[in-house]
Amino acid sequence: MKVSKAQAAENREGILDAAARLYRERGLTGVGVADxxxxxxxxxGGLYRHFQSKDALVREACARAFDWSIAPLDGHTPNANVEDRIRSYLSPQHRDAPGSGCPAAALAVDAARAGAELSGVFADGIERNIQRFAQLLAESAPASAEAAPAANRARAMEVLATMVGGLVLARATAAGQPELSLEILTTLQDQLVRLVESPLG
Structure with missing residues (x-):
């Protein structure tokens, strides 16, 4: 039976959503086409009507995963301030739900090993997150403490890299030493909130 264009488009979106979630949950090598x-x-068999190869699916699914962002484009959603974003990112809830969270923390190592094309997808996603977070930092600063764009960008990189690394460590230690995992999260929350509240020099 022939599938309508609308249904085919819906099927393709369903595949991308499933792949983006499953890759974040299990890693790129832990998920098969059948899953x-x-x-x-x-x-x-339906997958290959929508994607030329599994590699093409991986690239599109990883790009889709970067629709998730610590700082959405509108920047004016509820709880959009920097402290709330930091505490939400470095939370047990985010740690325990990789499938619906940050793709950088879930897939960065896989992307680094996968070659230039997937690395390019990740670079684009990470660049967008840096820009969005730098904008959020700029919007959060008091008018009297406005910083140069380069300084906001540098701080955004510092904060995002610390958050991603902290989340990776918290996930890696959660099953073996849950107390250490929680300590990593809470310590970095407090350190980063203090950092973003300090003036840019």
């Missing part, structure tokens, strides 16, 4: 199509409610 993705089953999760999307489709047959195994």
């Amino acid at each position: 993705i199509t089953r999760d999307a409610g489709l047959t195994h």
Whole structure:
């Protein structure tokens, strides 16, 4: 039975959403095509009607995963201040839900090993997050303490890199030493909140 264009588009979106979540949950090598199509409610063969190869799917799914952002484009959603974003990112809830969270913390090592094309997808996603977070820092600063864009960008990199690294460590230690995992999260929350509240020099 022929599938309508609208249904085909919906199926493709379902595959991308499933892949983006499953890759973040299990890593790029921990997910097969059958896992993705089953999760999307489709047959195994249906995937290749939408994507030329598994590598093409991986790239698009990782790009889709970067729709998630610590600082959404509007910058004016509820709880949009910097402290709330830091505490939400470095929380047990985010640590325990990689499938719906930050792709950088979930997939950076896989992306580094996967070659230039996927690295390019990650670089684009990370650049967007740096720009968004730098904008959030600029909007949060008191008018009397406005900083040069380069200083906001440098601080955004510092904060984001610390958050991603902290989340990776918290996930890696959660099962073996839950107290250490929680300590990493809470310590970095407090350190980073103090950092973003300090003037840029």
